[in-house]
Amino acid sequence: MFWQQLINGIALGSTYALIALGYTMVYGIIQLINFAHGEIYMVGAFAALVFVMIFKMNIFLAMVLAMAVCLLMGVVIEFIAYRPLRRSSRLSALISAIGVSTFLSTLVLLIFGADAKGFPDHVFPVVQIHIGSAEISSLQLLIIGISALLMLSLEFIVHHTKIGKAMRATSQDYTTAALMGVNVNLVISFTFALGSALAAAGGVLVGIYFNAVSFNMGLMAGLKAFAAAVLGGIGSIPGAMLGGVLLGVVEVLGVAAGYSSYRDAIAFAILVGVLMFKPTGLLGQKIQKKV
């Protein structure tokens, strides 16, 4: 029973981790909580749905295209709603982000309606695989596998490419990086692109997993992923992965223990707890306030 819930938790948590990565990367570089990030995840799920249902595409192709759509969207959102505010206060940028979030979820509501939509049954063959007393479905394997693959690619990009080095430099010190010739605007766009593509992948996977895609799925998932990012230590990429998986496991175990009606409150309780007692999270670095 426990192992079964653990597997379910890791599968769910992997998707949180995918979204959490976007929050943590953007926050690491421009100290903005990209409030619209959850909506990008939602749009990703809808984009894949459209590709599968209308263009009859293979789910994997649909996912890649959905990632491309959201990648573009992330870059455009940053350009329109955040870039002009880079010199303004953080409050302005945050309010602008809330505006983008409201705009996107309403737009999708107007286009697709309020009812949850599902992927067709045959989109991915589901087989149960028995491991001891627990069983894992091929879908869960897919979710965990794709998430792991994407996260490894991200690690590679961040640590072994030139743009990755520029990202790390920018997150250390924005001004100095700019002075050293790093094209900071490009780095920021790239960060939004990466984060948004990962969120889209998360959206597609969750859409298939729960077989439900709806206009308001972004807010809650986004907030939970943010909680995961904070839990792991905001700004830390391994932290976001760890936080996501942990949060998924805790949530699933909580539901299994009979607190299903408090499901959404679990993530927030963790969020508030971490913020209050260890704001740097599990893997985050302590920041000394400057005077």
Next chain:
Amino acid sequence: MIGEYLENLVNLVDAYYLQIFVNIGIAIILALGLNLVTGVTGQLSLGHAAFMSIGAFTGGILTIKLGMPFSVNLISSGLMAAFFGVLIGFPILRLSGDYLAIATLGFAEILKVILLNLDITNRALGLSVPLPNTPIPLPIYVWLTVLLVIAAMILIQNSRFGRALRAIREDEIAAETMGINTTLYKIQAFAIGAFTAGLGGCLYAHFIAYINPSDFGFSKSVDILNMVVLGGLGSIPGSVLGASLLTAAPEFLRFMERYRMLVYGALLVFLMIFRPNGLLGGVSVRQLVCKALGIKPRPRQSLSTDSNMEGRRVK
């Protein structure tokens, strides 16, 4: 006697317009409370609607179970919300900026989930609230409350207390070194914001006559934030204008009903980029009035810096 007279007066007004008028009043109360927290003190709260729900349910339950006089009921609702404001504010107000915003949102969602699971709030079914027993008609109650809240806000902004709040918004470290106990002041601002939200919630519950925890979610909080930002963060006339415009607009612009949230979202982005001070930010209403009347504005005494009338840039 007076009650009867007022009753007749209220009955003269077309029911449809009366409803809009009352909704505007409630919105003004909510916006002014959030303005104190976010506009004046600079602490972004994304959970204002949660305090509204506490007021709404406290008021509703008191009316249903105890049938107390409405005034007592109203004040209890405000106090209950303020109590929760302090309870929640105490641990989280040490957090800065965006962390605080997320924490308020987190608490608001937790509260919503809890209210949806309590028997006393009738769970997800919501609560029907009977008409309260009031000596004067409810719409008059609403607008009396509006006037009192406006007066209180003006007094607060013109005081040593209000100055301390503005100092916190501008520079928290400098405020501390000037002897301002920033944590204490932030909690007080938070409590007043929650108190007014509680008042607004109680009035709302009795006027709409039905409340459900889901009505007080994140989008309601964003609604209120929009009013404050549109009017100009920190500006009392701004909040009044913002609340009035955003409450009335969907009624008068039919197309707005469907696209309301779409427009609101775009509006927030647009305002932040092109007019971060909102409609009335940086505008001195007193000077405008003087100009309209053709009087030369008195040179300002240094004592009353008139800052309550001016929105300040978002910090």
Next chain:
Amino acid sequence: MPLLTMERVSVRFGGLVAVNQLDLEVRQGEILALIGPNGAGKSTVFNLITGIYRPTEGTIRFREEMINDKQPHDIAMRGISRTFQTIHLFNELSVFENVLIGAHTQGKSGLFGALGGFLPAKRREERSLASLARECLELVQLDSKTEELAKNLSYGEQRRLEIARALAVKPSLLLLDEPAAGMNPQEKKELMELIRQIQASGISILMVEHDMKFVMGLSDRIVVLDYGAKIAEGLPEEVRFNPAVIEAYLGKGVSGQC
């Protein structure tokens, strides 16, 4: 009896020792200058005294009372105020309101006082705070700019406004963090005059400053820090020719005046 004493105070940030076993004393009525190369820990000392940082070890006493674990606002209430090296004004507020906020320590009314703002007692308090603020602005010669926003002042004016705001706290100890930075010779001369006037009104001053002419011309005593530790202390003329000081500033093997 010294006004402020620091005894063997250290502060560490992670592995970095920013201040190391520092003994420091500010005497009643004096101007004490704290000098040292960049990164010597001077501003950290200010942050320790004003409660923004907590010492890792050692004690800080103000008027005999230990203030190690006091919050910055408590310390301000006890009579220590400061200016900042990087200007920390309330930018979007008027010059006058900046100083009125400085006068916060001199008032009492809180939330309920605010709601009774129309009462005579409250109006009296507001008037007395306003006249204190006006005095402070006159002293730094900003009384003609009361209604301007702080952010619209020139750099030198902003530095003077910080001083006025700190004076409105009615401190017995004033900490000035690089008050002359970015000022031209004329402004520096006026600033020296101003600081002497403040001293004459009975306020003790601890200042961090890089301009040696300014420091030598103004201070009663000088303390030199390097790598968070005290390397010299004494009258200006003693410190000026101290070999350890010259070495700290110019490096080994160089001799001559600084």
